[in-house]
Amino acid sequence: MLEGLNKISDIEWEVRKGYVDDMAVPGRIFLSEGLGENLEEGAVKQLANVATLPGIVKYSLGMPDIHWGYGFPIGGVGAFDVEDGIISPGGVGFDINCGVRLISTPLKKDEFSGIKRLINTLFSTVPTGVGNVAPKKFSDSELEDIMREGASWAVKEGYGMPDDVKSCEENGMMKEASTEHVSTKARQRGRPQCGTLGSGNHFLEVQYAAEIMDDEAARAFGIEKDQICFMIHCGSRGLGHQVCTDHLGTIENATKKYGIKIPDRQLACAPVKSPEGEAYFGAMAAAANYAWANRQMITHMVREVIEGDFGVDYNEMKLVYDVTHNVAKIETHVVDGKKMELCVHRKGATRAFGPGSPEIPKDLSAIGQPVIIPGSMGTSSYLLKGTQTAMEKTFGSTCHGAGRLASRSSAKKSHSGADIRQDLLDRGIFVRATSNKVIAEEAPEVYKPSSEVVDIVHRAGLSMKVARLEPIGVIKG
Amino acid sequence: MPFQELNHTADYLYRCSGGTIEELFTSAAMAMFSLMFDEREEDAVKIGIKLEAGDFETLLYDLLSELLFLSEVERVVFSGIDITIHDHSLEAVASGEKFDMERHRGGTEIKGVSRYGTEIRQEDGKFLVDIIFDV
Numbered sequence: 001m002l003e004g005l006n007k008i009s010d011i012e013w014e015v016r017k018g019y020v021d022d023m024a025v026p027g028r029i030f031l032s033e034g035l036g037e038n039l040e041e042g043a044v045k046q047l048a049n050v051a052t053l054p055g056i057v058k059y060s061l062g063m064p065d066i067h068w069g070y071g072f073p074i075g076g077v078g079a080f081d082v083e084d085g086i087i088s089p090g091g092v093g094f095d096i097n098c099g100v101r102l103i104s105t106p107l108k109k110d111e112f113s114g115i116k117r118l119i120n121t122l123f124s125t126v127p128t129g130v131g132n133v134a135p136k137k138f139s140d141s142e143l144e145d146i147m148r149e150g151a152s153w154a155v156k157e158g159y160g161m162p163d164d165v166k167s168c169e170e171n172g173m174m175k176e177a178s179t180e181h182v183s184t185k186a187r188q189r190g191r192p193q194c195g196t197l198g199s200g201n202h203f204l205e206v207q208y209a210a211e212i213m214d215d216e217a218a219r220a221f222g223i224e225k226d227q228i229c230f231m232i233h234c235g236s237r238g239l240g241h242q243v244c245t246d247h248l249g250t251i252e253n254a255t256k257k258y259g260i261k262i263p264d265r266q267l268a269c270a271p272v273k274s275p276e277g278e279a280y281f282g283a284m285a286a287a288a289n290y291a292w293a294n295r296q297m298i299t300h301m302v303r304e305v306i307e308g309d310f311g312v313d314y315n316e317m318k319l320v321y322d323v324t325h326n327v328a329k330i331e332t333h334v335v336d337g338k339k340m341e342l343c344v345h346r347k348g349a350t351r352a353f354g355p356g357s358p359e360i361p362k363d364l365s366a367i368g369q370p371v372i373i374p375g376s377m378g379t380s381s382y383l384l385k386g387t388q389t390a391m392e393k394t395f396g397s398t399c400h401g402a403g404r405l406a407s408r409s410s411a412k413k414s415h416s417g418a419d420i421r422q423d424l425l426d427r428g429i430f431v432r433a434t435s436n437k438v439i440a441e442e443a444p445e446v447y448k449p450s451s452e453v454v455d456i457v458h459r460a461g462l463s464m465k466v467a468r469l470e471p472i473g474v475i476k477g
Numbered sequence: 478m479p480f481q482e483l484n485h486t487a488d489y490l491y492r493c494s495g496g497t498i499e500e501l502f503t504s505a506a507m508a509m510f511s512l513m514f515d516e517r518e519e520d521a522v523k524i525g526i527k528l529e530a531g532d533f534e535t536l537l538y539d540l541l542s543e544l545l546f547l548s549e550v551e552r553v554v555f556s557g558i559d560i561t562i563h564d565h566s567l568e569a570v571a572s573g574e575k576f577d578m579e580r581h582r583g584g585t586e587i588k589g590v591s592r593y594g595t596e597i598r599q600e601d602g603k604f605l606v607d608i609i610f611d612v
Contacts, residue, residue: 070488241589
């Protein structure tokens with residue numbers, strides 16, 4: 001483990017105040033000794049830098065998948081008092097509301113065959129990879145509705161079922177969206193892309209529930225052993241990227257205007273309650289809504305394919321849940337016994353609200369929020385449940401995935417995409433991608449083992465394992 | 478080499494160099510084009526760009542962000558750029574070919590250009606800058 005970190009327990013480490021100048025609070029990282037061997041000094045410094053920002057509450061937090069990011073570390077959580085705190089695009093990232101959803105089917109692994117046919121059909125149906133566009137280019141007014149209404153818009157237009165919306169974080173729509181702060185450029189990028197998967201680490205995966213660890217929660221979430229499911233990981237595409245790019249400029253100016261001292265230019269920020277902060281928040285919320293609509297459109301395409309190919313009724317493919325990774329939200333948390341309104345940034349982190357939270361579906365209130373942690377093409381994904389411990393320690397947050405260990409260029413040098421594809425096929429996982437280069441860059445070996453990361457959040461009580469899901473087919477951009 | 482790739486775990490980091498500010502900006506744009514698409518054959522499509530900014534770092538950031546935007550919206554695979562800079566005003570003509578799904582679909586999607594560490598510096602009579610492309 002790096003110097004300067006104090007051990008709190010086997011899985012919790014403190015970044016003491018003074019690690020960098022002007023820290024208002026200490027940092028906390030949830031990490032094992034084993035995963036700590038790969039902890040980057042740059043990521044710890046970024047975590048410490050976040051602790052210097054105005055209005056930060058309790059701790060600057062790092063999840064076990066922490067790594068060096070842009071401004072905030074990836075796997076970072078920072079909560080700021082809305083009265084005197086800040087909002088920062090660097091705490092959200094370029095891919096606003098990049099997120100994951102899990103959909104169950106009534107198919108069982110033993111009765112299911114034809115994964116190659118299914119993956120090939122999905123690959124030709126769901127627009128995937130750089131430059132690919134959705135079958136429908138949306139009008140300006142449709143895009144406006146998408147940005148205001150998110151998943152609800154898609155369901156209203158026939159791309160889903162009413163229950164889908166209830167199974168999304170925030171009901172698939174941030175009501176604070178203010179589309180007037182979304183530029184013409186962002187709209188131009190967004191119009192052809194709603195219903196596209198994108199590229200890089202985004203994917204669509206067919207999985208089966210290999211192990212149930214919590215029978216009661218699995219029953220409540222609608223997951224049974226050996227059930228075939230599909231998982232969608234993507235975000236707000238070019239629209240969200242452009243919103244981030246556009247607002248970085250205005251927020252940089254605001255940082256100077258309000259005299260906010262920042263240790264890193266990428267931590268440019270504005271008071272939550274300032275015209276610039278509110279404009280960014282409104283545009284970010286609009287992009288988040290676009291991302292929910294995007295995942296909803298893809299869900300619809302997949303349901304139609306499975307209905308057509310396997311005779312499964314569309315309505316039998318339930319959305320288990322949809323979580324968001326890169327977002328800032330206004331939430332009420334109890335801090336030192338007092339209720340506080342906070343601007344919680346989760347950058348490569350997942351909300352994991354505990355039992356009784358009014359924000360989670362009523363029928364899951366006794367269980368806790370479903371949490372979905374994807375693996376990396378050839379490794380396990382997990383379904384977990386949110387906890388009271390997360391509410392107390394991490395503002396209701398947990399990890400978001402495996403986290404990279406190796407760079408994309410070194411991955412390409414050490415792994416051949418064709419070999420990885422064959423290795424995965426030998427293990428019963430059929431991959432279709434736009435290029436072998438993408439497969440090499442996203443090889444399972446370049447990520448931390450998802451099981452180790454999930455073990456830590458489970459042991460720390462930040463979210464508890466419900467089911468382990470194993471991939472059998474993947475499409476990648 | 479006007480640009481070289483340095484190690485970065487999550488994204489792509491390039492060190493770009495040039496004898497003049499124009500050359501430095503050209504190197505940065507070429508680094509970005511090489512990352513985005515492997516196959517770049519023609520330069521029949523030409524698009525003009527005019528930008529102004531308060532400093533060179535912002536001007537470079539704005540240029541790269543604009544190229545990213547144009548590539549996506551105009552569906553162009555860029556392979557070259559001709560840049561003129563006076564004070565902090567820039568005029569450029571970027572050239573390339575129309576996006577072809579068969580040949581270009583496996584490209585690398587850049588989500589944004591990072592401003593982290595994009596301080597332009599001079600060493601041994603050359604301008605240098607490090608740029609992270611968020612992918």
